[in-house]
Amino acid sequence: MKVLDIQNITKVYTDSEIEVKAVNDVSLSFSQGEFAAIVGPSGSGKTTLLNIIGGLDKPTEGEIVINSMNINKLSSSELIHFRLHNIGFVFQAYNLIPVLTAKENVEFIMELQGKSKAEREKRSLELLSGVGLVDRINSRPAKLSGGQQQRVAVARALASKPMFVLADEPTANLDSKSTETLLEIMEKLNREENITFIFSTHDQRVVNKARRVITVEDGRIVSDKSNS
Amino acid sequence: MIWSVSWRNIWRSKTRSLVIITAIALGVFAGVYTIAFMIGWVNQRINGVINTEVSHLQIHQADYLETNEVHCYIPNIGEIRDNIANNEGVKAVSSRLIASCMISSAETSSGILLTGINPKCERETSNVHTKIIKGKYFEGVKRNPIIIGEKLAQKLKVKVRSKLVITVTEMDGTISGGAFRVAGIFKTANSAFDEAKAFVRISDLQKLLNIEDNVGHEIAILMNKNGGENIIAQKLRRQYPKLNIMTWEELLPDIKMLNESTDFSLYIYVVIILLSLGFGIVNTMLMVILERVKEFGMLMAIGMSKIRVFTMVVLETVFLSFVGGCVGIVLALGLIALTGKIGLDLSLWAEGLNSLGFEAIIYPEIGTVPVVVVTVLVIITGILSAIYPARKAIKLNPAEALRMDT
Numbered sequence: 001m002k003v004l005d006i007q008n009i010t011k012v013y014t015d016s017e018i019e020v021k022a023v024n025d026v027s028l029s030f031s032q033g034e035f036a037a038i039v040g041p042s043g044s045g046k047t048t049l050l051n052i053i054g055g056l057d058k059p060t061e062g063e064i065v066i067n068s069m070n071i072n073k074l075s076s077s078e079l080i081h082f083r084l085h086n087i088g089f090v091f092q093a094y095n096l097i098p099v100l101t102a103k104e105n106v107e108f109i110m111e112l113q114g115k116s117k118a119e120r121e122k123r124s125l126e127l128l129s130g131v132g133l134v135d136r137i138n139s140r141p142a143k144l145s146g147g148q149q150q151r152v153a154v155a156r157a158l159a160s161k162p163m164f165v166l167a168d169e170p171t172a173n174l175d176s177k178s179t180e181t182l183l184e185i186m187e188k189l190n191r192e193e194n195i196t197f198i199f200s201t202h203d204q205r206v207v208n209k210a211r212r213v214i215t216v217e218d219g220r221i222v223s224d225k226s227n228s
Numbered sequence: 229m230i231w232s233v234s235w236r237n238i239w240r241s242k243t244r245s246l247v248i249i250t251a252i253a254l255g256v257f258a259g260v261y262t263i264a265f266m267i268g269w270v271n272q273r274i275n276g277v278i279n280t281e282v283s284h285l286q287i288h289q290a291d292y293l294e295t296n297e298v299h300c301y302i303p304n305i306g307e308i309r310d311n312i313a314n315n316e317g318v319k320a321v322s323s324r325l326i327a328s329c330m331i332s333s334a335e336t337s338s339g340i341l342l343t344g345i346n347p348k349c350e351r352e353t354s355n356v357h358t359k360i361i362k363g364k365y366f367e368g369v370k371r372n373p374i375i376i377g378e379k380l381a382q383k384l385k386v387k388v389r390s391k392l393v394i395t396v397t398e399m400d401g402t403i404s405g406g407a408f409r410v411a412g413i414f415k416t417a418n419s420a421f422d423e424a425k426a427f428v429r430i431s432d433l434q435k436l437l438n439i440e441d442n443v444g445h446e447i448a449i450l451m452n453k454n455g456g457e458n459i460i461a462q463k464l465r466r467q468y469p470k471l472n473i474m475t476w477e478e479l480l481p482d483i484k485m486l487n488e489s490t491d492f493s494l495y496i497y498v499v500i501i502l503l504s505l506g507f508g509i510v511n512t513m514l515m516v517i518l519e520r521v522k523e524f525g526m527l528m529a530i531g532m533s534k535i536r537v538f539t540m541v542v543l544e545t546v547f548l549s550f551v552g553g554c555v556g557i558v559l560a561l562g563l564i565a566l567t568g569k570i571g572l573d574l575s576l577w578a579e580g581l582n583s584l585g586f587e588a589i590i591y592p593e594i595g596t597v598p599v600v601v602v603t604v605l606v607i608i609t610g611i612l613s614a615i616y617p618a619r620k621a622i623k624l625n626p627a628e629a630l631r632m633d634t
Contacts, residue, residue: 051627054529056529056626056627056630057625057627076534077533077534080528080531080532080533080534081531081533083529083530083531084530084531084532084533085531088530089526089529089530091526091630093522095522095523095526095630097233097523097527098240098523099233099236099237099239099240100229100233100236104229107229108229108233109530109531111229112530112531112532112533112536113531156530160531
């Protein structure tokens with residue numbers, strides 16, 4: 001089942017009258033349960049492409065259809081609501097809410113969705129258990145290591161039961177061991193919850209784990225291969 | 229959870245939050261204490277006016293207040309007085325004879341308003357007897373005792389038991405005089421009153437004016453509590469249409485205006501304080517937004533609606549304002565309770581204050597309404613101060629905000 005379809009996406013930034021095509025006529029589609037990596041050097045347009053896919057940025061041209069909905073036509077408020085229910089995000093710098101505990105961070109997104117307290121508690125415990133942090137549920141981000149924070153971020157991204165998770169260089173700030181643990185957890189959740197994971201990365205360890213690798217250079221897709 | 233997040237957010241930068249809370253607390257403290265000070269001050273003046281000078285209501289013959297003529301008296305004043313005394317809410321009634329006269333000592337003389345009273349009745353309607361600082365209230369001098377103010381005593385250079393000669397114009401226009409002896413000297417908060425008023429027994433003044441019995445120029449009515457005078461005034465106006473019945477507010481419109489304008493000007497003062505604090509809060513919250521650009525980007529990226537982000541920032545600001553406001557109010561109430569008991573001594577400026585009719589020792593007081601009004605104003609200030617920073621937050625583009633290095 002196709003969850004995401006982008007057609008002829010172009011994103012042009014204008015800086016001091018110089019036009020820069022960050023994404024240049026990109027078409028891609030992702031099916032449910034994919035574990036895909038978008039790779040490429042810095043400045044190749046990976047993050048811009050991910051932001052457009054996630055509805056954080058609007059393309060200059062082209063269409064993005066998620067679950068049969070063209071999100072280009074949504075207002076910024078409608079996009080926020082759409083993201084809440086359909087897309088999970090994992091950021092490079094974890095970006096947890098510093099004043100909330102690990103459990104509260106995971107519950108927060110479900111509260112935004114209007115889920116009941118009982119449901120929030122059950123799912124947050126399930127997810128934190130799944131990422132191996134059941135003993136740290138009451139710790140605030142400042143008391144967690146980088147790897148642990150990113151695992152909370154993954155749990156948070158999955159809490160809303162999204163159609164897919166976008167992870168922008170999720171391992172960039174992690175050491176090898178944390179990277180390995182995080183990738184194993186994400187792979188396991190991908191398998192168990194059948195949720196599509198799309199990463200942007202230039203970390204070879206992530207690339208090695210991905211089942212599909214899309215290479216971007218100068219805003220264009222130069223290869224799109226399955227990684228067996 | 230937004231309430232909880234907002235509350236916790238304000239303690240992320242404890243020093244900054246404490247600084248702004250302290251600023252708000254000090255501003256509110258100053259505002260509330262000033263209100264209490266002014267209310268106490270004005271109420272003392274009003275109580276002085278009512279209890280010492282004019283009572284709640286006064287009744288005169290129609291032309292009396294314009295002419296001050298001796299012949300403008302109220303006949304059958306005893307019956308009227310007794311009838312008024314039977315009304316509900318009336319605490320005490322006193323009838324008076326009044327004459328403009330010249331009072332002379334061995335040294336000098338002065339023009340005053342001499343009031344003939346029944347000392348027993350007068351004790352109920354006026355507290356002048358409690359203001360005696362030398363001698364006694366109509367005691368110690370058997371024949372023609374007179375009570376004068378300290379200021380007049382100083383002017384005439386007399387003391388207790390000194391002799392004074394009073395010259396009045398009788399009913400028929402004849403000038404007559406009588407010798408009186410100072411029985412007591414009073415001192416009120418109003419030095420002008422102390423200088424211009426003197427009291428003698430009504431029977432002595434009747435003889436001096438050669439005026440018949442059971443007449444008087446003034447009936448003073450003291451109510452059980454403030455505020456009841458308007459109802460009784462309306463009733464008496466219907467009952468005695470030919471008499472001039474006036475409340476203390478009508479007799480002294482400047483005091484009424486002082487009372488009304490004080491409330492209004494105090495709220496203006498508090499609003500000015502809060503306005504200046506509001507700019508401080510806006511500045512602080514703008515710093516908060518600037519520091520948390522990435523976080524706001526993340527919140528909107530993961531699906532927190534703009535209205536929720538807006539609410540979160542507003543709540544943070546309101547919490548800051550509310551905590552500061554509460555601390556300020558509690559501190560102010562504590563000081564009001566303390567100084568309300570022991571008084572705030574402004575004796576250094578006593579002469580100036582007394583010349584305007586104000587006490588030199590102020591007892592601040594405050595009711596529930598001003599406290600509630602200030603609390604509401606603080607919350608409104610918090611909400612208004614949050615609007616601009618909160619708008620800044622929701623106008624952020626999530627993708628750009630997430631790229632920021634904050």
